[in-house]
């Protein structure tokens with residue numbers, strides 16, 4: 001029986017992966033902020049005859065301290081983690097800053113993934129063939145990293161913040177392998193393409209219309225999770241891989257620049273130290 005931790009596992013792709021793993025006989029720890037949705041996952045686990053293998057930790061992943069508390073809880077309850085699946089995301093047309101001073105999209109889409117990836121390495125390395133699947137947006141030729149304004153205080157736009165988050169996650173993957181050069185953990189950046197999910201977010205009218213249009217052409221979630229289930233079953237041999245809709249992406253493009261990855265890692269460590277101690 002393998003153990004999988006799934007951030008943003010209360011809806012969409014994360015939820016579908018969680019239920020598929022429970023059906024297969026694995027143990028699943030879902031991280032999510034919504035208690036009702038968490039209870040629904042546990043009820044579903046019971047229906048599948050997997051009550052003792054389904055776990056829910058309620059956590060708002062925009063919070064650094066809250067995310068670290070969730071990691072501490074995972075550490076206290078589970079000795080090893082075979083797979084970490086990163087799915088939490090929330091779109092905001094209007095800029096919001098967390099109590100710890102981070103822009104919301106930056107906090108949930110990038111920072112929580114940074115913390116979960118780096119601060120669970122020991123738990124992952126305790127498993128025989130560990131993998132992190134960061135479900136994000138590699139291969140999309142959009143998104144500018146504003147190095148001097150990661151919180152996008154100037155001229156905020158929700159889509160720009162989201163696309164910046166995708167570029168930050170590409171660099172997170174590169175940075176993870178730089179910091180853990182001889183680790184057995186395989187890091188997978190995976191873009192599933194358009195998938196019909198909950199599209200968690202607070203949208204203005206223009207974006208809401210775009211989401212509705214996307215929903216009509218997106219594939220069902222059962223189909224969208226197949227590449228994720230495949231890498232959870234058989235992690236790649238290479239330390240870092242990226243793919244879009246099942247097709248491998250080359251890692252020599254500017255999105256995966258080694259210097260940028262180092263710079264982002266240092267910048268993130270600095271921000272965490274200054275804002276959260």
Ligand SMILES: NC(=O)c1ccc[n+]([C@@H]2O[C@H](COP(=O)([O-])OP(=O)(O)OC[C@H]3O[C@@H](n4cnc5c(N)ncnc54)[C@H](OP(=O)(O)O)[C@@H]3O)[C@@H](O)[C@H]2O)c1
Pocket residue numbers: 007008009010011012013014031032033034037059060061062086087088089090108135136137191192193194195196197198199200201218
């Ligand atoms: N769907 C697509 O077409 C598509 C395409 C390319 C890439 N992706 C990537 O795939 C990943 C999953 O996407 P999805 O479409 O499955 O997303 P989704 O249906 O919107 O689900 C997002 C999950 O994150 C949770 N979440 C949001 N904010 C949170 C917070 N502050 N704390 C804890 N949990 C939080 C949501 O919980 P609540 O229900 O409480 O909000 C939900 O469980 C995302 O990273 C996305 O970028 C998706």
